[in-house]
Amino acid sequence: MNPLSRRRLITSGLAAAAGVAGLGVAARLAQKYGLVPPDHRGLYGLGETLTYASQRLLTRHSLAREFSRSQISKPPLANEMAPPNAAFKRLQAGGFADWRLSVNGMVERPASFSLAQLQSYPSRSQITQLACEEGWSYIAEWIGVPLSHVLGVVGVHPQARYVVYYSIEPDWWESIDMADALHPQTFLAYGMNGGELPVGNGGPLRLRLPRQLGYKSVKFITQLTVTDSLKGFGKGLGSASPEAGYAWYAGI
């Protein structure tokens, strides 16, 4: 074995110091440019941060692939789910006429929208793929209002960094950063394949986020909260997914 020479000791010491300093600077820059996910602590935090940071840098403005009408999956798949709760059934019995989407947090004009109000805004459609983390996928046409339009209506504070969104089902909530919230393909979807959005696919109102896996496209949306920090939400991990062991960022 080579004895540990003084030169070797000094060079390794310097390299280690440079490495630690480099990591410190990198962590600071990542924090500053919003490249650190809320579930960055723990055993898998490093891999998660690398994935989120690199994909955020690479995909800030990229558009999810759109497909032709002939590529729409027939019949559309409705994923299994628990039977809706009593509040949902009551609204469903009334044809969702009383369904409300409340928007609060760091906004100029907190508001509550009916489905009719959301539908009165310019309607957009996209034919995109919904891919589940389990491995299956389908393509559908999604019709709705871009989330950025609704955020524009309520006026988002400049320091806002995340939008938290809630399902009518308890403990079903997610959040996204502003790059995703203001992305032109992020919809509040109320229609699918030329018709209404079926309950099985998240109707009457679902968040559609085609650049992330299906579990971020939460069904039955009733509330949006704009915030600059996710610390006060649940366990502070960003959404219900990390609390159940799943990554907050699902771009992969």
Place this chain on the structure above:
Amino acid sequence: MASLESMPEPLGVSPPSSAASLPATAATSRHSALVRVTHWISTLCFFALLVSGVEILISHPRFYWGETGNVLTTPLFKLPIPASRNLVPTGYGYVLPDQNGWSRYLHFQAAWLVVLTGLLYILSAFFSGHLRKNLLPRKAHLSWRVFAAAIADHLRFKRPSAAEAWSYNVLQRLAYLFVIFVLFPLIIWTGLAMSPAFVSAVPATVTLLGGQQSARTIHFFVTIALVLFLLVHIVMIFLAGFASRMRAMITGRAAAPADLEHP
């Protein structure tokens, strides 16, 4: 009992000149420190990726071709195993526990580690001469006679010659080159092709493969190829002498060629 000098020429790979000049009893470095460290990090990552990959796979053990696939579409094939989700009809009366959360975290963390390790290995292989000296077939290898002899030796499970314990034979070189420059790039590519965010930035990643489900299916087959490589790799280590090969890859030291004739 053949000494290095009396090795039959066509079969033998000429031993590294540094090794040949060493006294027969001296222990010397078989694998560089960088090769050893990257080898074991990759080993660890490979098992992490395999276990977590299998866990992710059993949530939907059906494979498709093209852009989309789900329980309403006809699969290319299904694996006859139970699933961890009750969405999938498997014929089994039970559903396995869902392990996808930690499996996905671990899969991507191990992927980052093995990709960065692999880059370090490739860069050093290019610049240190490891690629040219140990991986690219030598001039002496590029004959059908040598190639056929190497295949015949493998089919007879012949123990490697002393010289081969010091360098790689032509089949080993081709196998390693195939894993490093075909299977690893393919598994990374097909993995990225399943990422909805990544393909939004680089759509060709998935369109060149014919769709996201095709990418998933190819990812599965490349995994099978890598597992087959691993099995052969382990069998060959046992045939070549488990203790000496492990010592060489852990400490870098190997008994000098002459000793290998009496393991």
